[in-house]
Amino acid sequence: MFLFDPFFWEVVISGLLAGVMYALVALGFVLIFKASGIFNFAQGVLALFAALTLVGFQTGQIPFAHLLEALFGLHASHWGEGMNTVLALFLSLVVMIGLAWLIVKIVLRPLVNQEGIILFMATIGLAFVLEGVGDLMWGANVKRLDVGLPEGPSDFLLDNTGMFIEKLEISAAVVAIILVVTLMIFSQYTKMGRALRAVADDHQAALSVGISLETIWWVVWSISGLVALVAGVMWGAKSGVQFSLSLIALKALPVLMLGGFTSIPGAIIGGLMIGVGEKMFEFYIGPMIGGATENWFAYMLALLFLLFRPQGLFGEKIIERV
Amino acid sequence: MIYREAGDFKTTYKADQDTFPIRFDRVAFWLSIFVVALIIPFFVNDYWEKAVFLPFFIYAIAAIGLNILTGYCGQVSLGTGGFMAVGAYSSYKLMTSFPSLDMFVVVILSGFVTAVVGIIFGMPSLRIKGFYLAVATLASQFFLVWLFNKWEWTYNYSATGQITAPERDFLGIVVTGAYSDPWATYIFCFGFLFIFGWMARNLVCGHIGRSWMAIRDMDIAAEIIGVNPLKAKLSAFAVSSFYIGVAGALYFAVWLGAAEPTEAFSIDKSFDVLFMIIIGGLGSMTGSLIGAAFIVLLPVTFKTLLVGFLGWPTDIAEFIQIILIGSLIIFFLIKEPHGIAALWRTLKQKLRLWPFPH
Amino acid sequence: MSLKAVETFVTEDGRSIGPVILEVKDITLKFGGVTAIQNISFDIRGGEVRAIIGPNGAGKSSMLNVINGFYHPQEGEVWFKNELRAPMKPYQIAYQGIARTFQNIALFKGMSTLDNIMTGRFTHMSSGIFAQAWWKGAAEKEEFSNREKVEQIIDFLEIQKIRKTEVGRLPYGLQKRVELGRALAAEPRLLLLDEPMAGMNVEEKEDMSRFILDVNEEFGTTVALIEHDMGVVMDIADRVVVMDYGKKIGDGTPEEIRKNQVVIDAYLGISHD
Numbered sequence: 001m002f003l004f005d006p007f008f009w010e011v012v013i014s015g016l017l018a019g020v021m022y023a024l025v026a027l028g029f030v031l032i033f034k035a036s037g038i039f040n041f042a043q044g045v046l047a048l049f050a051a052l053t054l055v056g057f058q059t060g061q062i063p064f065a066h067l068l069e070a071l072f073g074l075h076a077s078h079w080g081e082g083m084n085t086v087l088a089l090f091l092s093l094v095v096m097i098g099l100a101w102l103i104v105k106i107v108l109r110p111l112v113n114q115e116g117i118i119l120f121m122a123t124i125g126l127a128f129v130l131e132g133v134g135d136l137m138w139g140a141n142v143k144r145l146d147v148g149l150p151e152g153p154s155d156f157l158l159d160n161t162g163m164f165i166e167k168l169e170i171s172a173a174v175v176a177i178i179l180v181v182t183l184m185i186f187s188q189y190t191k192m193g194r195a196l197r198a199v200a201d202d203h204q205a206a207l208s209v210g211i212s213l214e215t216i217w218w219v220v221w222s223i224s225g226l227v228a229l230v231a232g233v234m235w236g237a238k239s240g241v242q243f244s245l246s247l248i249a250l251k252a253l254p255v256l257m258l259g260g261f262t263s264i265p266g267a268i269i270g271g272l273m274i275g276v277g278e279k280m281f282e283f284y285i286g287p288m289i290g291g292a293t294e295n296w297f298a299y300m301l302a303l304l305f306l307l308f309r310p311q312g313l314f315g316e317k318i319i320e321r322v
Numbered sequence: 323m324i325y326r327e328a329g330d331f332k333t334t335y336k337a338d339q340d341t342f343p344i345r346f347d348r349v350a351f352w353l354s355i356f357v358v359a360l361i362i363p364f365f366v367n368d369y370w371e372k373a374v375f376l377p378f379f380i381y382a383i384a385a386i387g388l389n390i391l392t393g394y395c396g397q398v399s400l401g402t403g404g405f406m407a408v409g410a411y412s413s414y415k416l417m418t419s420f421p422s423l424d425m426f427v428v429v430i431l432s433g434f435v436t437a438v439v440g441i442i443f444g445m446p447s448l449r450i451k452g453f454y455l456a457v458a459t460l461a462s463q464f465f466l467v468w469l470f471n472k473w474e475w476t477y478n479y480s481a482t483g484q485i486t487a488p489e490r491d492f493l494g495i496v497v498t499g500a501y502s503d504p505w506a507t508y509i510f511c512f513g514f515l516f517i518f519g520w521m522a523r524n525l526v527c528g529h530i531g532r533s534w535m536a537i538r539d540m541d542i543a544a545e546i547i548g549v550n551p552l553k554a555k556l557s558a559f560a561v562s563s564f565y566i567g568v569a570g571a572l573y574f575a576v577w578l579g580a581a582e583p584t585e586a587f588s589i590d591k592s593f594d595v596l597f598m599i600i601i602g603g604l605g606s607m608t609g610s611l612i613g614a615a616f617i618v619l620l621p622v623t624f625k626t627l628l629v630g631f632l633g634w635p636t637d638i639a640e641f642i643q644i645i646l647i648g649s650l651i652i653f654f655l656i657k658e659p660h661g662i663a664a665l666w667r668t669l670k671q672k673l674r675l676w677p678f679p680h
Numbered sequence: 681m682s683l684k685a686v687e688t689f690v691t692e693d694g695r696s697i698g699p700v701i702l703e704v705k706d707i708t709l710k711f712g713g714v715t716a717i718q719n720i721s722f723d724i725r726g727g728e729v730r731a732i733i734g735p736n737g738a739g740k741s742s743m744l745n746v747i748n749g750f751y752h753p754q755e756g757e758v759w760f761k762n763e764l765r766a767p768m769k770p771y772q773i774a775y776q777g778i779a780r781t782f783q784n785i786a787l788f789k790g791m792s793t794l795d796n797i798m799t800g801r802f803t804h805m806s807s808g809i810f811a812q813a814w815w816k817g818a819a820e821k822e823e824f825s826n827r828e829k830v831e832q833i834i835d836f837l838e839i840q841k842i843r844k845t846e847v848g849r850l851p852y853g854l855q856k857r858v859e860l861g862r863a864l865a866a867e868p869r870l871l872l873l874d875e876p877m878a879g880m881n882v883e884e885k886e887d888m889s890r891f892i893l894d895v896n897e898e899f900g901t902t903v904a905l906i907e908h909d910m911g912v913v914m915d916i917a918d919r920v921v922v923m924d925y926g927k928k929i930g931d932g933t934p935e936e937i938r939k940n941q942v943v944i945d946a947y948l949g950i951s952h953d
Contacts, residue, residue: 111656117398122655125652133645254457295464299458306449521813524812525812529798529802532791533799540788549799550771
C-alpha cells in the first residue's frame, strides 16, 4: 500500500514545502493584480534583484563596480568586510521599497487605464531592465547566499520516519507560512488592507477612503518587493543566486492560473497543488519519459485545467455582456 | 520637395489597395529591393552575412509571423522559441531522412509541421484570453524545449544531443553546411523573406486578415458579423506558426548550422521576437522589419562601439543592452504602442506639408 | 407553419408589409436567479420597422441578444424564415442573414471606416487562405466586387470623406453611422438596431431616422430597433412591442400603443412625472 511507503510521503511533503513558496510568490502577484489590475511578469526578476542586493550588502560589494572600472578605471570591487545579515536584510528591503516607488512613478503612472495586456508587456520590459540593472550593479556570476538558516537533512525526521527532508526547506516553509498569514491579516483587518481590496472593485470607492491610488500601488509593489526578497533569500540559499532564480519564480504564474488571479485562498491552494503535483509527476512518471519534467509540468497542468475551468479554482465566473 | 502626394489620385480599387499608394514610396521600395537582391550579394562577405544579413532576414520572418498572431489577431504568445525549435528539428529530420529533398521544400514542409503544432497549442485561445493565454503559451515554450532535449529520435540519437545541418542544396546551389557561399545563403534567406513577406501582406489586407483584426479589436462584434472565432484564432495560430517554423528552419540549417535546444531556442528567443514587434510596431508589416533590424543591429552596434571602440568588457555591454531594450519596450508602450513604424508615419505626415506646416 | 407566415398586413400609413419572417415564442431567459425575460412572444414581419420599447432594465437588449444567438434562453423557440431555429452560435446566425448594431458602439477601433464596413461583408467572402496569400486572381476579384458594394453603402451613408480614417478617432455620431454601415454591408434580411440614436442631438437623430427609413424602403430590409425617444419610435415604427420588467405589456401599431392603458401606466406615465 503506497500510503505506508515513506518515499510517497517524502515526495508529498517536499512538494508541500515547495508549494508554500510558490503560494507566497503567487500571493505577491494576487495583491498587485487586485490593486492595480497588473499581471506582474517581473516578479521573478524582482526576487533575483532582491537576492543580488542582499548578497551585495552582506559581502560589501561596491555597486556598479565593473561599470565604474570601465568608465573611470577604478579597480575597487569591495568597500569592506560587509555587514551583518539583519542589517543587510533591512537595507535590501529599503531598496525594494524605493524600487517600488520608482516603478510606480516611471512605469505605472503613465500607463493608467491601459489594457491589461499592454501593462503585462510593460512588466516584461521592466523585467529586462531590472535584470540588466541587477547584473550591472552586482555582477552576473553565481553567488552563494548564506543567511544562517540551518542546512542539511532533518535528523529528527530521518531517524523517526526514514524521510529525507532538507532543514532549509522546512524553515523556508515556516517563514513563508508566517508571511502568508501576516499578509492575510493585513489585507483583512487594516485600513490599508481594506483599501487595497476596495481598489480592485472600484477605484472611486477606494479613493473615498482617503488613500491615493499611487500610494496604494506603492504599498502593494513594496509588499511584493518584500515577498520577492523572502523568496529570493530562500531559493538563493538553496541553489545560489543566479539568473535561473527568476525562472523559478515564474512558476507562480501557473499557480495563479489554477487559483484564479483574484483569490488569496486560490493562490495558496494552487501553490500547494502545483508543488505536490510536480514532485509526484517527476517521481512517478518522470523516470519513464526522461525526467526534468518540473520545467513544464506546472504550465501544462494549468493549461489543461484552464480548458475546463477558465476562471480558475476560485476566480469569479466571467459573464460577458454586450 | 521630392515627397509629394498631391495629384496622386486613385481611379481604380486596385490602385487604391496598393501597398505604397504614393509613387515616391513605390519607387524607393523597388529601388531598395533591387539593391538588396541584386547588388549586395556580389559584395557580401562572411562576417556581414552571419552577423547582420541572415539574422535580419530570419528574424524578420519570425517577427512577421508573431505580428500576425499578436499584432493583427491580438493573441500574445511567449512560445516563439519553442515553435522555432519545431521548425528547426523538422528541417533536421527531413534533411537527414530524405537527403535528396531540395532545401526549399524542406523549409516549407518544416513550416507546415510547425503550423500543425501551432494549431494544437492554439486551442486554449478559445477559452482563455489576454495574459492568461500568454502564460499558457509559456507551456508550449518549456514543453517543446524539454521534448527536444529528451526525445532522442528528434536528434537522431546523437551522443551530444546536438543537431548539425548536413550539406543540402537549393536548385543545385549549396545553401547549408560548412561549404555554403555567403551570397547563396543570403539570396536563399532573402528570397524567403521577400516571398512570404509579400504573402503576409496579402493575407492581412484580405478578408481573413480583417477577421483577425476584428477578433483583436472586439471579439463579440466580430462573431456577430459572422467571424467564427475558432477559425479566425486557429488560422492566425497556424499562419503565424508557419512563419516562425520557416524562420526556425532557416535559423538552424542555414544560419547556425548546429543547435541544441536549451540555448538556441530558449525563452529569450520568444522575448526577442516579441520585442521586435513591440518596438517595430504591433499590427504593421513594415514594423516587423524595422523591429527585426533594430534588435539584430543593436548588439552588433554595441559590440562594435562599447567593446571594440571603448574597450569595455563584453558582459557590461550586454547588460547595458538589456537595460536599453527593456526601457525601450516600456517607452514605446507608454508613448507609441504602434512602434517605430508609427513614428515614421508621423514623420512622413509632417514631410508632406514641409516646408509649409500651415 | 402559422397562418401569419403567409398573410400580409396593412400599416397605419397604408403600407402593406409582408408575412412574418421571425417569430419568438414563449421566450424565458434567466441569469442565475434573475429573470431577464419572462415568457415573451412576438413576431417581426418582412419589410416592416418594428420597435421594442420599455424602461431601462426591461430586457430589451437581452431580447436582441436572444435573437442573434448571443444568449440562449432557457425556454421558448425562435422561428426564422418559417423554420424552428436550432441552438446556434452568433456567427452562424450572421450567415442566416441577421445583422445588428450595439448600444455601446462595438466598432473595430484599430481599423479604418472602409475596413470596418468591408469586415461587414465577411459572410459574402469565401476565398481560402492560400488564394488570399497568393492574391492575384480569385481573391483580388472577390475583394473588388465586394469593395463595390461597400462603396455604395459609403455613398448611401454619406461618409466618403472618412473612408480611410481610423474609426477610433471619429466623433460619436459618425461612429454610429459607420456601425450601421457595417451591419448593412452584410445585406441582412433582418437588421437589429440597439438604440441607434442614443446620445445624439436632434439633427443627428433626424439623419439617423432618415437612414433607417431609407434602408427599409430602398433595400427592403426588415428593421427591428430598440429606442428610447418615443417621438422617433412613433414616427418611424410600423408596429411596437412594449416590455417592462422582462414581460410584454403591449404589442401593436403606434396608435394602439398610444391608447393602451397598461403601457401608459407602466411606461409613458413614469416618463412624464
